[in-house]
Amino acid sequence: EPEVTQTPSHQVTQMGQEVILRCVPISNHLYFYWYRQILGQKVEFLVSFYNNEISEKSEIFDDQFSVERPDGSNFTLKIRSTKLEDSAMYFCASSAMQGSGYTFGSGTRLTVV
Amino acid sequence: SQKIEQNSEALNIQEGKTATLTCNYTNYSPAYLQWYRQDPGRGPVFLLLIRENEKEKRKERLKVTFDTTLKQSLFHITASQPADSATYLCALHTNAGKSTFGDGTTLTVKP
Numbered sequence: 107e108p109e110v111t112q113t114p115s116h117q118v119t120q121m122g123q124e125v126i127l128r129c130v131p132i133s134n135h136l137y138f139y140w141y142r143q144i145l146g147q148k149v150e151f152l153v154s155f156y157n158n159e160i161s162e163k164s165e166i167f168d169d170q171f172s173v174e175r176p177d178g179s180n181f182t183l184k185i186r187s188t189k190l191e192d193s194a195m196y197f198c199a200s201s202a203m204q205g206s207g208y209t210f211g212s213g214t215r216l217t218v219v
Numbered sequence: 220s221q222k223i224e225q226n227s228e229a230l231n232i233q234e235g236k237t238a239t240l241t242c243n244y245t246n247y248s249p250a251y252l253q254w255y256r257q258d259p260g261r262g263p264v265f266l267l268l269i270r271e272n273e274k275e276k277r278k279e280r281l282k283v284t285f286d287t288t289l290k291q292s293l294f295h296i297t298a299s300q301p302a303d304s305a306t307y308l309c310a311l312h313t314n315a316g317k318s319t320f321g322d323g324t325t326l327t328v329k330p
Contacts (some may be wrong), residue, residue, distance in 0.1 A: 107294050110262075137316060139316065139318075140318075147322075148308075148320050148322045148323065149257075149308065149310075149320040150320070151317060151318045151319065151320070154315065154316030154318075156316065161315045161316045161317075162313070162315045162316050162317035163317075170295055178322075190325035193311070197262050199262075199265070204250075204314055204316070205250065205251050205267050205268070205270060205312075205314070206268070207253065207265035208253070208263075208265055209265065210255075210263050210264070210265075212261060214261050217223065217292060219235060
């Protein structure tokens with residue numbers, strides 16, 4: 107079964123530092139997404155990405171955040187100047203097409219101290 | 220504002236019974252709706268997708284219905300098993316890929 111791979115599984119960073127969360131989507135998928143889930147809360151949409159550009163983003167996805175597909179396999183989320191409230195599990199997902207099921211990765215637990 | 224409500228935080232049922240989970244939404248016109256399973260500390264796992272022009276979908280012991288007039292989806296697990304115990308999430312999606320998840324319902328199936 108193809109998987110979405112996320113690294114690292116856990117990242118601890120100092121407040122104000124920049125972090126890059128990495129994802130390798132399923133190879134033939136064309137649509138990519140980032141979500142976050144604060145402990146005990148719901149899964150929140152951050153951004154969707156298709157054809158090398160952002161399709162949609164939420165109110166959470168402000169100038170602090172950016173996404174990139176630097177090569178044919180990786181999909182990254184960069185968080186600049188991290189804040190304590192950025193501590194959450196960040197999930198990457200991919201789908202083959204619009205209107206098909208999403209495959210989620212196992213997540214990166216980001217802890218900002 | 221857009222709102223999604225899943226019927227209850229927790230649902231306890233006996234093994235072998237049918238579990239029915241509800242997802243209601245307001246101020247939203249989704250292109251499709253998905254149901255996911257999430258286990259503690261893990262990412263959501265896709266179960267079923269239903270489009271706005273579909274009424275019902277089935278997959279093995281799972282069934283989902285979608286009523287865009289009532290703005291409601293029902294998710295059924297028949298012949299439930301203890302292994303079905305998990306949190307179940309509904310999520311509404313636009314065609315552009317923006318999605319909104321519900322808070323989830325934690326199902327416990329007792330032997």
